[in-house]
Amino acid sequence: MEKVKIAVIGAGPAGIAVAIEAKANNIEPVVVLERSECICNTIVKFYKPGKRVDANFRKEDIKPLGICSFETETKEEFLQRIENWVKKWKLDIRLKSEVTEIKKRNGEYEIFVKDKPEFLSEYVVIAIGIFGKPNRPSYPIPKELEDKVFLEPPLEIPKNKKVLVVGGGNTAAEVACALCEANQVFLSYRRPQFFRINEINLKNLEKRKKQGRLTLLMATDIEKIESYNDRVKVFFKDGKKEIYDLIYYCLGGTTPKNFLRRIGIEFDGKGEPLMDEFFETNLPKVFLAGDIALKQGSIMKAFNSAHIIIKRIKEKYLSG
Numbered sequence: 001m002e003k004v005k006i007a008v009i010g011a012g013p014a015g016i017a018v019a020i021e022a023k024a025n026n027i028e029p030v031v032v033l034e035r036s037e038c039i040c041n042t043i044v045k046f047y048k049p050g051k052r053v054d055a056n057f058r059k060e061d062i063k064p065l066g067i068c069s070f071e072t073e074t075k076e077e078f079l080q081r082i083e084n085w086v087k088k089w090k091l092d093i094r095l096k097s098e099v100t101e102i103k104k105r106n107g108e109y110e111i112f113v114k115d116k117p118e119f120l121s122e123y124v125v126i127a128i129g130i131f132g133k134p135n136r137p138s139y140p141i142p143k144e145l146e147d148k149v150f151l152e153p154p155l156e157i158p159k160n161k162k163v164l165v166v167g168g169g170n171t172a173a174e175v176a177c178a179l180c181e182a183n184q185v186f187l188s189y190r191r192p193q194f195f196r197i198n199e200i201n202l203k204n205l206e207k208r209k210k211q212g213r214l215t216l217l218m219a220t221d222i223e224k225i226e227s228y229n230d231r232v233k234v235f236f237k238d239g240k241k242e243i244y245d246l247i248y249y250c251l252g253g254t255t256p257k258n259f260l261r262r263i264g265i266e267f268d269g270k271g272e273p274l275m276d277e278f279f280e281t282n283l284p285k286v287f288l289a290g291d292i293a294l295k296q297g298s299i300m301k302a303f304n305s306a307h308i309i310i311k312r313i314k315e316k317y318l319s320g
């Protein structure tokens with residue numbers, strides 16, 4: 001097992017800022033473990049090309065506390081800025097390294113990458129953001145349908161589309177209801193009845209159905225999907241075919257909060273992870289940074305959380 005001083009989980013703005021602040025304070029070695037094939041995966045994946053990256057996101061004027069800061073610029077300029085920082089600070093980032101488990105051992109933490117113990121670390125900073133790793137359907141999603149078929153709930157509600165939502169859990173119900181406001185929505189579930197949906201969501205589905213805004217397609221299973229005149233053709237296993245503008249799959253998968261629960265982080269009554277004001281959890285020397293630690297996150301807040309954590313490690317554990 002590789003021994004490090006700090007293991008940072010996630011190479012988004014928060015994780016990268018933690019590594020920079022740690023190196024600037026000579027707290028080394030620091031390794032950053034990233035699940036995807038690139039750094040800043042949330043920005044790469046969810047921001048449209050040329051998107052303005054606002055320094056005062058949601059009109060909040062957050063002043064930078066530490067080393068990392070930026071002015072409003074495009075997605076591409078921001079990603080280039082981060083690349084430059086990674087080079088300048090010689091950050092040790094390991095891509096395609098999903099952390100699946102963290103276990104305490106003799107006062108240190110064993111970090112499991114893809115279920116194998118790979119690192120032993122004194123401090124752990126978890127900066128995994130708020131987006132999960134969704135389950136995929138068993139059949140392939142054609143490449144040309146990438147902008148019409150989604151594995152995560154919509155960030156913005158589309159308008160005036162014929163939409164298929166696939167799934168039978170609470171997320172599927174909530175997504176279908178949210179989409180109903182401005183679209184014609186169909187919800188496909190492979191069982192004849194829902195059994196995992198809470199009462200509120202069941203009532204909401206029923207209400208939308210009565211209003212004629214939602215059609216429930218119970219006991220329907222999809223065999224495959226194909227691209228068809230810039231739309232999506234769905235082949236159901238009973239032989240029926242239907243065409244939709246968009247599909248949202250809500251098939252479950254791992255969520256960041258479940259990851260925290262699994263490794264032993266405690267939560268408050270409102271379902272938020274317990275932390276002190278320096279982002280330290282109930283597990284000593286395990287901190288949360290960025291979106292996973294904040295109610296309404298932003299890049300500047302993620303940078304600032306990194307500064308507060310490293311300052312705290314220095315003052316609480318390393319001074320004197």
Ligand SMILES: Cc1cc2nc3c(=O)[nH]c(=O)nc-3n(C[C@H](O)[C@H](O)[C@H](O)COP(=O)(O)OP(=O)(O)OC[C@H]3O[C@@H](n4cnc5c(N)ncnc54)[C@H](O)[C@@H]3O)c2cc1C
Pocket residue numbers: 009010011012013014015033034035036039040041042043046047052053054055056057097098099100127128129130131155259289290291292297298299300302
């Ligand atoms: C569409 C959109 C537009 C936005 N616009 C702005 C804006 O203009 N200005 C602004 O300030 N903010 C904006 N935000 C918010 C901003 O993107 C987030 O606040 C910021 O990305 C949070 O950084 P983070 O490092 O905490 O999390 P993330 O950026 O989500 O990074 C988390 C990283 O952890 C990785 N990861 C997850 N799980 C694991 C694991 N188990 N093991 C290893 N790696 C893992 C992920 O792949 C990812 O790379 C926007 C968000 C969205 C979705």
